[in-house]
Amino acid sequence: MNRARKLLAPSILSCALLAALVLAGTASAEIRVGEATAPVNPAIDPSASITAAKAEYNSDTGTVAFAVTTAAAPSPETKGKPSPLEMGAALANPSSCNNAAVGSTTSFPTFAFQYSYVQPLLVIWRLQESASVEPTFPETVGQATRSVSGTTTTFTATVPRAANLPFSCAVALVHEGVAGVEGRPIEPLVFPLAVAKPPAPPAPAPQPSAVLSIAKSKPLKLTAGKWTKVRIKVANTGSATAATGSLRLKAPKGVLVKPAKQRLPTLAPGGTWTVSAKVQLTAKAKKRSTVSLTAVAGTATAKGSLVLKRQG
Incomplete structure (x- = not known):
């Protein structure tokens, strides 16, 4: 055979x-x-x-x-x-x-x-x-x-x-x-x-959301007793429009700020907004002081800081 x-x-x-x-x-x-x-x-x-x-x-x-x-x-x-x-x-x-x-x-x-x-x-x-x-x-x-x-x-x-x-x-x-x-x-x-087990369902697509960020600023050298204008840039780096919100400036001892709270408009994805404020060091200010920054818009929040150095 x-x-x-x-x-x-x-x-x-x-x-x-x-x-x-x-x-x-x-x-x-x-x-x-x-x-x-x-x-x-x-x-x-x-x-x-x-x-x-x-x-x-x-x-x-x-x-x-x-x-x-x-x-x-x-x-x-x-x-x-x-x-x-x-x-x-x-x-x-x-x-x-x-x-x-x-x-x-x-x-x-x-x-x-x-x-x-x-x-x-x-x-x-x-x-x-x-x-x-x-x-x-x-x-x-x-x-x-x-x-x-x-x-x-x-x-x-x-x-x-x-x-x-x-x-x-x-x-x-x-x-x-x-x-x-x-x-x-x-x-x-x-x-x-x-x-055979059926394939796992695809993961749900992430929902678009707003994401706030505060641009980092260089330390400012200030003389005590004088007001200085500062600019703070807030951006929406997310994929959804950020609702109307606010920016708060919290000053430590020996530092004055005005205004301490400012309004933020709605920000489209990729949009930015610059806030102007004034700061002043008093005689009680340390050689280095940090102003805390908090931006809030709906559920989106961002933290930042502004460093002030006293001259003289």
Whole structure:
């Protein structure tokens, strides 16, 4: 029997996978996904050691995608000789999604990909609906698509006959020759399928708001007993119009200000307003005094300061 016919014929791999299933009814259209990881097995060929697998099944379209990651990328040759390795990936519906159930129970339907490393262009999918009906081309046997990225091999196929089937478990494995016959034990990576969670809703857009700021001024050098005019610039750096508000000047001991409170008009986004006031140092003023500035417009506030240095 040539290699292509061998792959098309039911193999022990397929039988082992098919033997794990329980008859079930159809399910509503949905996306089911599952994934699992495993440590590298140093005792076997790196291209046979499965470290991760991920399956996705669209029950509406019958599309199956299965990604299998191995410790090393699959290769048609091993040490200069044709590789004896074959990879299988299947969807099933066992009573329990674990190794024991996969190997001990019988049920249908199943959907499996089969791929021989030595024939990378020949990837077969098989849909077996019951124990008494063998898969036939093209309804339940066909050519699948295979792609490789790094050490990950991905199989895909869209099979209308595979739509709305009760797959609840995924199985991935690599074996040498005929599975279980040439001394290579099968250790499949088995994991459940579940309905994919819907994407999180987008975060609500931030509501526009006004943001006030007070421009920083250089320290002023003043002589005690003299009034000095100062200018204070208030800006709206937000995205909404700032309501009518006020600017307060709070003077420390030894400092006089007038007026202590001034009105701020409405400010459009990006708008500015300059307030004029007068300050005076008295004989009790310290060498360095700070006037506190507070701008308020609705819920928007801003803090600032004006530093005064006494001369003489």
